Amino acid sequence: MKKILTLLSFITILSPSLVLVSCKTPNNNQDINKKTDENKKEEKNSSPTNEEKEEKTNSDKEDIQKDEPDNKSTNTIEEKKEKTDTFANKLKKELEDLLAKKQKQDIKEFASKLFSTYLEKSTQNKLPKDFSDLENRISKLFEESNFDEIKKELIVLFSESFNEKDGSIHEVSKKIKDLLGKVTKENKNSILEEIRNLFGEKVTKEFKEELKNKTTEINNLLTKDQYDSVKNKLFDLIDKISNLEKISIK
Incomplete structure (x- = not known):
């Protein structure tokens, strides 16, 4: 599943460039290459990389975990007994x-x-x-x-x-x-x-x-x-x- 998603992502990034290439004449190879490079740079800047996506996912997970109540402190019998004594x-x-x-x-x-x-x-x-x-x-x-x-x-x-x-x-x-x-x-x-x-x-x-x-x-x-x-x-x-x-x- 991970390999399929990576492939789809790669195709999505390439598709605009392929369209541009098909619309240009063969005499403008230099312009085409320049335009393609510029498009790739723009897409690279606008589309998050896999690493960036992973970092964002990890960050979101950390934020959720911070918002969740910490139940670990009450998981053990001894800790619950200590709370009972405190009360x-x-x-x-x-x-x-x-x-x-x-x-x-x-x-x-x-x-x-x-x-x-x-x-x-x-x-x-x-x-x-x-x-x-x-x-x-x-x-x-x-x-x-x-x-x-x-x-x-x-x-x-x-x-x-x-x-x-x-x-x-x-x-x-x-x-x-x-x-x-x-x-x-x-x-x-x-x-x-x-x-x-x-x-x-x-x-x-x-x-x-x-x-x-x-x-x-x-x-x-x-x-x-x-x-x-x-x-x-x-x-x-x-x-x-x-x-x-x-x-x-x-």
Whole structure:
């Protein structure tokens, strides 16, 4: 392909000269040669050489590369972990500033965000395995036609995911009874789907309760002006978040 392009380029450069030659008389050879030489010089000056084209291409590539984000610095696991540590230290510095100024409301909001981040990340790491184990266990029980055990699993999930917003005890009991009555091999897929929903509700409930408890603990310490205790607990939390982040780095 490169040879073909070079040949075409060569033909393109020669073609104007050939036309001029065909239009002149044989008695004007000197003028023809002069004119041809002048045309060649003009074409040489106006048309970039292969070297010039290559230089321009390389220059364009360099310009594009300069404009592209440099991803090389984040390609290695170690560099990503270092960035995580840097961010953790930044969070600690922000917290120290808030504690030094004793800005209780800002500290509460800061702590709430930290707890939320920690619980989300810990759930992300733990949730898939826990649910996979449960789903495999239920599927195996279906294969064994062990419907009594499936019903027990459903009752436990209902009790763990129950929320007052779901309605009265009577309404929840009716839901459980209706669902248990559908536990058959034919309804395996719909039962597994219901188990997924119940498991999700259970995790959400646990998340909110733990977030509330941890936030209350920090608020109580702030009420007593125990800033050192707040600092220690939140520093420890930042380290845990950092470690969870590092675990997810691939």
